[in-house]
Amino acid sequence: MLGLALAYMRDRRFATGLNMLLLALAVAMLTILLLTSSQLADRLARNAQGIDLVVGAKGSPLQLILSSIYQMDQPTGNIPLASIDMLRRDPAVAQVIPLALGDNFRGYRIVGTEPSYLALYRAEIGAGSMFGDHGEAVIGAEAAAALGIKPGQKFIGSHGLGNGEGAGEHHAHPFTTVGLLKPTSTVIDRLILTSIETVWDVHGIAHPEEGHGSGDEHEEHAGNHDTGPMRAGSRDELAPEVTALLVRYRNAAGAVRIPSLVNRQTGMQAAVPAIETARLLSLLGAGIDGVRLFAWLLAAVGGLSIFVMLLNAASAREGDLALLRVMGASRARVTAWLSGPMPRSWK
Amino acid sequence: MTAVLAVNGLSKAYGGMPVIRNLSFEVGTGGHLLLLGPSGSGKSTLINLIAGMLTPDAGEIRIAGEEMTGLKATARDDLRRRRIGIIFQTLRLVSALSVRANLRLAQELGRGQADDAAIDGLLDALGIAHRADAKPRELSQGEAQRAAAARALIGRPDLLVADEPTSALDDANAEKLARLLLETAQTQGSTLLIATHDRRLKALFPESLSLPALAREAA
Numbered sequence: 001m002l003g004l005a006l007a008y009m010r011d012r013r014f015a016t017g018l019n020m021l022l023l024a025l026a027v028a029m030l031t032i033l034l035l036t037s038s039q040l041a042d043r044l045a046r047n048a049q050g051i052d053l054v055v056g057a058k059g060s061p062l063q064l065i066l067s068s069i070y071q072m073d074q075p076t077g078n079i080p081l082a083s084i085d086m087l088r089r090d091p092a093v094a095q096v097i098p099l100a101l102g103d104n105f106r107g108y109r110i111v112g113t114e115p116s117y118l119a120l121y122r123a124e125i126g127a128g129s130m131f132g133d134h135g136e137a138v139i140g141a142e143a144a145a146a147l148g149i150k151p152g153q154k155f156i157g158s159h160g161l162g163n164g165e166g167a168g169e170h171h172a173h174p175f176t177t178v179g180l181l182k183p184t185s186t187v188i189d190r191l192i193l194t195s196i197e198t199v200w201d202v203h204g205i206a207h208p209e210e211g212h213g214s215g216d217e218h219e220e221h222a223g224n225h226d227t228g229p230m231r232a233g234s235r236d237e238l239a240p241e242v243t244a245l246l247v248r249y250r251n252a253a254g255a256v257r258i259p260s261l262v263n264r265q266t267g268m269q270a271a272v273p274a275i276e277t278a279r280l281l282s283l284l285g286a287g288i289d290g291v292r293l294f295a296w297l298l299a300a301v302g303g304l305s306i307f308v309m310l311l312n313a314a315s316a317r318e319g320d321l322a323l324l325r326v327m328g329a330s331r332a333r334v335t336a337w338l339s340g341p342m343p344r345s346w347k
Numbered sequence: 348m349t350a351v352l353a354v355n356g357l358s359k360a361y362g363g364m365p366v367i368r369n370l371s372f373e374v375g376t377g378g379h380l381l382l383l384g385p386s387g388s389g390k391s392t393l394i395n396l397i398a399g400m401l402t403p404d405a406g407e408i409r410i411a412g413e414e415m416t417g418l419k420a421t422a423r424d425d426l427r428r429r430r431i432g433i434i435f436q437t438l439r440l441v442s443a444l445s446v447r448a449n450l451r452l453a454q455e456l457g458r459g460q461a462d463d464a465a466i467d468g469l470l471d472a473l474g475i476a477h478r479a480d481a482k483p484r485e486l487s488q489g490e491a492q493r494a495a496a497a498r499a500l501i502g503r504p505d506l507l508v509a510d511e512p513t514s515a516l517d518d519a520n521a522e523k524l525a526r527l528l529l530e531t532a533q534t535q536g537s538t539l540l541i542a543t544h545d546r547r548l549k550a551l552f553p554e555s556l557s558l559p560a561l562a563r564e565a566a
Contacts, residue, residue, distance in 0.1 A: 326400070
């Protein structure tokens, strides 16, 4: 059973189709714009979830957040290995995850870290196993799909953090893919994860085999450089370093004490993701407001087009409605036919 | 014998300007009346009053003995649906429905159910059986007029009212349509009332009234 309205729609198939297409396009564009603007904030929040503080080399705190959490910008520099133990010894700190950046494979960043980094994003091994020995790597779902890498395959990383960037490839230290991650819809999907020791090995940096606490001589920060997690410890040898530390507090006291401790008493800086993300969103605010205004304009145009369409339809059927009334149909019956079922016998 | 249409002392004015003043006439069962009058003489107003789509300022109208004036709108709709068929010059059929579907709609409005045999018989009698499934815009001028007549007659109304049915037609087609309406109304047992300014029809009707003259006479 179809309504008289459907009979009119069938009678003017082409015009009806065009009107429906116009309406669908307006709704689709509005939906996409609203989803895009809301997902930007959601994605930023999701990638920073579980990270209370980022510790890195002095520089722009926003740059530190962008490079360490969102993997979007150059790191501000490296920090001493001893900083890991310094923070881990603090009773207000629940977790410290070190990151060592500096290389990429075909544009996908190679991140030296610990297995606990995966838990931060609830990432699980989809195939193969977790990285362990030197040279082993686990690939994020998006990177694995784009690169076509499978467990067991080897690849050679390039220096620098972007495709075509940097000074060359590390031919002497190929990586072996041992695992692929399941998709998480977070930044980890686009990363290649390995151990920090592997990153040091690739760059020819001598390092202690176990633990990170032997670097007292490195407590003074070495300043900015962009050649990977290393610095000149003496005249001829490179000392092991990390790029940033992702910190999670044990209690609220950590939020009060740790940032000021890092900023005042060490050569490093502490950046709070929530503050920097809010600052980033305020920087992008004008753009987001513009997109939102555009979305509302689209909604207004869509609504107006529907109104015009209905007005035209009502005008075009004025004669028919009058005829129905002349034939004895009450106002209520005409309204019911237009919105409700049409008698089978009319078809 | 009860008159199919009885108009008594009817008056109607718009904004203080009288259009119909103290009008009275009757048409008996099987009778046919031609109401002649120029544009603005109140023909359309009179048809709307008879059909119950307007209410008079004074006077009464009875359709087959039933009072049309003094009723609520829904009761007037019901009386119109049961007793009256109307043909307009341009307002003929519901545009989205085929000729057959229009006739089914008219039947359901008038009687509560459709009768395909009656539809086929009437369309055949009017010579448009082959156009039963055509949409109104696919019909020629003559076919559309006959389809409009079929739509008005399918409910077997006591009173068939036609408003300017021939004004856009040449002499031959005007006469053809008028004869068709007379014959079909005769066959169906309906009383025919045609309101027009077309004096060519006067020769076909044994009885005709000039609307302004009639109003003046009554006054």
